[in-house]
Amino acid sequence: MELFSQLKSLADKIEQLKDKIETEESTKHAFTLPFINILGYDTFNPTEVVPEFTADLGLKKGEKVDYAIFQNGNPILIIECKHWKQNLDVHNSQLFRYFHVTKTRFALLTNGIQYRFYTDLEENNKMDEKPFLEFDITKIKESISKEIEKFHKSKFDVSLIVDNASNLKYTREVKMLIDKELAEPSQEFVKLFANKSYSGRLTSKVMEEFKEIVNKAFNQMISEKVNDRLNSALNKEQEKQQEEEEIDDKSKNKIETTEEELEGYQIVLAILRRKIEKERVVYRDTQSYFGILLDDNNRKPICRLHLNGGVKYISLFDQDKNETKERIESVDDIYLFENQLLKTIEFYDSE
Template identity: 70%
Template sequence: MELNNQLKALADKIEQLKNQIETEESTKHAFVLPFINLLGYDSFNPTEVVPEFTADLGLKKGEKVDYAIFNDGNPVMIIECKNWKEDLNIHNSQLARYFHVTHTRFALLTNGVEYRFYTDLDETNIMDQKPFLEFNVTNLKENTIHEISKFHKSNFDIDKIVNNASSLKFTKEIKKIINGELQEPTYNFVRLFAGQVYSGRLTERIMEEFSELVKKAFNQTISERVNDRLNSALNKETEKQQEEELEEEEEISKVITTEEELEAFRIVVAILRRKIVINRIVHRDTQSYFGILLDDNNRKPICRLHLDGNKKYISLFDQNKNVQREQIQSINDIYSFEEQLLQTIDYYEHEQ
């Protein structure tokens, strides 16, 4: 939950500041370093975060990657940063070269808004062409936040992340294919369904008809599933409310209002009737106390009476609704608190 809130705060910061950020260096300090920090790494600790990490390429010396994250003294992830306005697609090859020479397991390409995590699933020590985790930090889904949490210092486990990366990568690619087919079904996709429901020859005209039918059927199916889930959630909420109401009714049924409590209520009414009409004064009995309210409003308690035990009490309320509990010997002692009770009515009347 904490990571969720931190990511939301970073997203809000990005939306507020991005139009004032002009350079790559400003992007690093305003957006990327805070992201590194919320993963649990101290960007000011050179044993955890090394800026300008050396990534010499053969004879080409002096090559540096923007940041390297260290864990147990070893670099586990390199980070290449770009200006938040830049398109990341043109920078993959540069990061791939750094990945090869630094021998890390993970590489992150980011412009502070978009984040792309890579590893070497296809070939050892050769960065994959496609990221296994990709997201826009200003538009995060719950399952993505769960994946980000795996990179937190407290959770970091190379083997677990790598094993899960393959699933993430292929799932992402499959979802892209599904979305593409839903928007514009391919010939083979349409044929897959048309061949199972149409017994005639699949001519070009028939395939065109089925292209629209397949798209329509999928959209309706998705819509129906969403509605089913919403209805299910609403039904559960209704059931919960009904259960709560039943519990409340059962609790009320256990409450027995005594004649002494009703007599105490009449005393309070007698005190307050000089200031307000009596039908505004209402009592509610509970298992814990006998409450007296103004306008039948829980937010306007006048007093509470505790008369069932060996000792009797009256609870009074000040302007801030702080409770003052006083012991009484009998309900006739309620008259002693006439001034406080009238003052409580004044508090509520002045609020209006």
């Protein structure tokens, strides 16, 4: 989760800065080096991250790759960087040559936005033509961040990455083929289904009709499956909310809201009224804590007050709804967390 958040932050920075980045060198400093830092490598340590790493090619001496990351004295990843506007398709041949003369098993080609990771699955010490991992950092997904995490300094394991690379590469290839077939079904794809569902002769006219049928059927099926999953998720959420409401109803008779809890609510309300209407800030008292919510929504907790035990606490929430408890001496200490409370409101209102 932490790596994903860091990648998202870098993506936001890239979106803000890219139109001001005019050179390849600026792309490296603004986009690529922060990415290397996120992977846990010290870009200021020349024994760990080597800029302009020399990769001599036979009689051609002095060839340099932009960066090489070292571990235990050996290069584990070479990186070739281009300007963020450049198309990477025309640059992998240069990295291909570098890969062959270094001891690394991994290479990265990037323009700071598009990232392509390569290895040598098809032939030892010869970089594959196609990457096993490719992504756009401005559209990063959590599933991709888990693959990137394998390159983190604290988790780097050559064997583990190589074993997983084959699965990633061919899964990616199959997904691309499926996507292509869904957009424009090939003759072989249409014939596969026509043969199984049509008993007559497959004339060119019949094949043309089946091309449209196959395309329509697959898109309808995908749409139906998406709707089924959405409905299932909504039903589960409604059931969960109903269960919570029933539990709340049963426990209400056992709950006694104290003057101190109401005072704490008034302090939170006073802080937030500068940003939102007071009607949006609602409290719900439970047996274990005094909760303050935005829009009376359980999925939008602002904070929780724990005031009835020997030690008093306030629970705060970040943008991922992770809860952090902070000790307080009295309800007046709630004012110390003004910035966090206001940020929590901003997170919800930006969703």
